[in-house]
Amino acid sequence: MSHSRVSNWPSNLQYSTRPLYHASVSKEVKQFLQSSPSGTRSADNAPCRVVIRKITENTHPAHGQCGLFAGKKIPPNALILDYIGEIHCDDRPESDYDLSLHRFPDGTSVGVDASRFGNEARFTNDYRGVQSKPNAVFTDYRTNTGELRMCIRSRQEIKKGEEILVSYGKSWWSNRTDEEEK
Numbered sequence: 748m749s750h751s752r753v754s755n756w757p758s759n760l761q762y763s764t765r766p767l768y769h770a771s772v773s774k775e776v777k778q779f780l781q782s783s784p785s786g787t788r789s790a791d792n793a794p795c796r797v798v799i800r801k802i803t804e805n806t807h808p809a810h811g812q813c814g815l816f817a818g819k820k821i822p823p824n825a826l827i828l829d830y831i832g833e834i835h836c837d838d839r840p841e842s843d844y845d846l847s848l849h850r851f852p853d854g855t856s857v858g859v860d861a862s863r864f865g866n867e868a869r870f871t872n873d874y875r876g877v878q879s880k881p882n883a884v885f886t887d888y889r890t891n892t893g894e895l896r897m898c899i900r901s902r903q904e905i906k907k908g909e910e911i912l913v914s915y916g917k918s919w920w921s922n923r924t925d926e927e928e929k
């Protein structure tokens with residue numbers, strides 16, 4: 748799908764429904780990520796309809812930025828959509844769009860960074876200051892072709908028009924607060 752068909756997609760960012768593998772991902776790591784070692788694969792998961800919308804409410808802590816909203820009622824435990832970005836093994840301390848996908852026992856860490864490239868999932872905000880708890884969660888799964896991906900799954904029913912909110916985790920916020928205090 749081209750970004751021109753996704754409402755409110757920023758024109759300076761590349762839109763994609765598939766991950767891109769950065770040069771820092773070795774052949775061995777790529778092989779692990781692209782084929783299920785256990786042979787277990789998920790059934791087909793159709794993404795849910797979502798909408799990127801600018802946040803205009805003054806009380807929202809991400810006021811002026813964008814958020815992700817349900818375009819249709821989402822049932823509990825549904826795969827809302829994959830978190831698409833650049834799969835990488837280098838450090839991205841400056842990125843606010845980088846999620847951890849996998850860590851190997853030798854310490855090699857694989858991330859998905861949607862700062863320059865991705866899909867609607869990169870607009871998912873944290874629940875803090877918006878709702879009392881998240882209504883969705885980041886979780887990994889294997890696609891029906893065996894590729895390891897991060898996705899957003901609903902924890903409960905999400906009504907049409909409601910904001911999809913996850914928890915980034917305490918360490919995500921404490922890392923940022925520590926940086927600001929330095």
Ligand SMILES: C[S@@+](CC[C@H](N)C(=O)[O-])C[C@H]1O[C@@H](n2cnc3c(N)ncnc32)[C@H](O)[C@@H]1O
Pocket residue numbers: 808809812813814843844869870871872873874875876877
């Ligand atoms: C992955 S982005 C989320 C999408 C972002 N709102 C946008 O328009 O690009 C993460 C950034 O969103 C903002 N954000 C998300 N949840 C927030 C919250 N609960 N309170 C304050 N800022 C939040 C922060 O600026 C954070 O660095």
